[in-house]
Amino acid sequence: MEQDNDYANRRKHPRHNLRDVVRVVDKATGRSIGTVANLSLDGLMLINSEPLHVDCIYQLSVCVDGSVLGEAENKTIELHLGVDCLWNSPTASVTAAAYWSGCQIIDVAEEDFPTIQRLIDVLALD
Numbered sequence: 001m002e003q004d005n006d007y008a009n010r011r012k013h014p015r016h017n018l019r020d021v022v023r024v025v026d027k028a029t030g031r032s033i034g035t036v037a038n039l040s041l042d043g044l045m046l047i048n049s050e051p052l053h054v055d056c057i058y059q060l061s062v063c064v065d066g067s068v069l070g071e072a073e074n075k076t077i078e079l080h081l082g083v084d085c086l087w088n089s090p091t092a093s094v095t096a097a098a099y100w101s102g103c104q105i106i107d108v109a110e111e112d113f114p115t116i117q118r119l120i121d122v123l124a125l126d
Helices: 002-008 110-123
Strands: 023-026 032-039 043-048 057-065 076-090 099-108
Touching (some): 032 057, 076 110
Antiparallel strands (some): 023 032, 023 057
């Protein structure tokens, strides 16, 4: 993932690997497109079965069970993010076709930043 290292040098905020599955839906199609592999306040890396299109803008919905963040179990916390896909790379998986997709967050509601930080605080492996 050499491309990822190039972008890592330009990041404002460190990315954090997550210990729990956080599903991501493409709002334009309503289809699940993968899960969040790592997250920062200004970007995320997805793992997905089909690569995203580089240099394309996506409207994503990131959904987390409320109990993960200390909310009611029957509550779903949903973040709406506009992202720009910067790169794709196949994973090293021999059992299934999968891709890493690096995305920069380009649009997020100001009130969602604390929720992104809570996700990092609660789910980060580091």
